[in-house]
């Protein structure tokens with residue numbers, strides 16, 4: 001049985017680490033074998049538990065282990081070989097050396113190794129729950145869009161060599177002139193590829209992975225969380241709950257706070273309405289910083305109450321393909337997306353989707369690959385793209401704005 005993976009993200013300082021730490025502790029207290037991972041180089045997860053954490057998992061409480069992933073070290077181990085080979089490929093392809101040098105430094109590549117660590121834990125059978133304390137939103141989005149982007153890229157760089165076995169690859173090298181990686185390079189490149197491939201599958205499997213968005217009752221924080229929700233959905237990640245943290249407690253009756261309380265109540269309402277039907281988990285502002293196992297346990301208790309923190313807290317799918325009377329419909333949840341923010345295009349077997357500053361080259365499922373795109377519309381936070389029933393010649397549509405009203 002694969003573990004459940006819970007990712008916590010949100011704007012800087014909203015309480016991601018606190019929430020991730022408290023959630024992991026509550027899972028462990030409930031009997032689940034739990035590991036909590038931090039990808040944030042600032043050692044805040046260790047600070048939250050008030051223990052030392054390093055690159056090896058450490059027991060924090062019964063059933064609960066923690067680890068601070070050293071992405072840099074992980075990358076240096078694996079990447080050197082691949083880089084050398086890629087460099088020769090770029091040179092062969094006529095890319096000038098200076099550009100090749102730049103190209104081989106794929107941005108965010110170090111971070112991919114923290115994702116593959118998540119997968120390794122999720123698959124190894126020793127854990128029921130893997131909790132991930134992510135970096136603030138922008139970095140998390142970059143990180144979570146990487147598997148898709150690199151998958152695309154790898155499919156174009158590796159397809160020939162990847163399928164060629166040791167016996168024929170020297171021959172291939174001679175015939176095409178394409179530098180074939182030596183055994184060591186080929187080995188680490190394909191291991192890297194395989195790790196990456198599984199990561200995407202795991203993180204986009206809604207029964208296994210859920211993302212929880214942490215917010216505070218503040219306008220800008222909520223606005224950012226809405227955009228994050230949209231972009232996460234674009235890449236196929238499911239947000240299953242919103243954590244509203246730092247709500248002013250009812251006990252506070254000091255008139256000085258009256259205005260703040262009214263403001264919080266208003267923001268909480270807009271969070272509930274805006275993110276419906278997602279459940280909103282609430283945590284009040286504590287009298288002091290939430291540090292140490294006892295404080296985190298109390299925090300987790302008030303946050304989840306009777307709810308099992310490891311459960312998937314919502315249903316629905318960020319992406320689905322439905323049969324219709326006239327063909328097929330691809331439905332992608334893009335909550336909060338505006339019509340003007342969305343662009344669509346088709347290139348061979350890929351659907352190119354741009355939402356705001358993010359792009360996805362969605363490789364179409366087999367059932368849709370050879371079908372021409374009909375219409376596209378964006379209504380109620382759902383992008384619907386229809387594909388004709390006739391799997392005839394692929395019509396290549398140019399760039400197209402999503403039609404329909406919001």
Ligand SMILES: Nc1ncnc2c1ncn2[C@@H]1O[C@H](COP(=O)(O)OP(=O)(O)OP(=O)(O)O)[C@@H](O)[C@H]1O
Pocket residue numbers: 011012013014015016017018019040044135136245246247283284285286287288289290291
């Ligand atoms: N409900 C709360 N009541 C009181 N203090 C809180 C609450 N939630 C978080 N804190 C405190 O706020 C500080 C920041 O919280 P935390 O580190 O969890 O935020 P973060 O979102 O992980 O921040 P970063 O973006 O820097 O990673 C910590 O000192 C934490 O103890």
Ligand SMILES: [Mg+2]
Pocket residue numbers: 016017018040044133
């Ligand atoms: Mg943090």
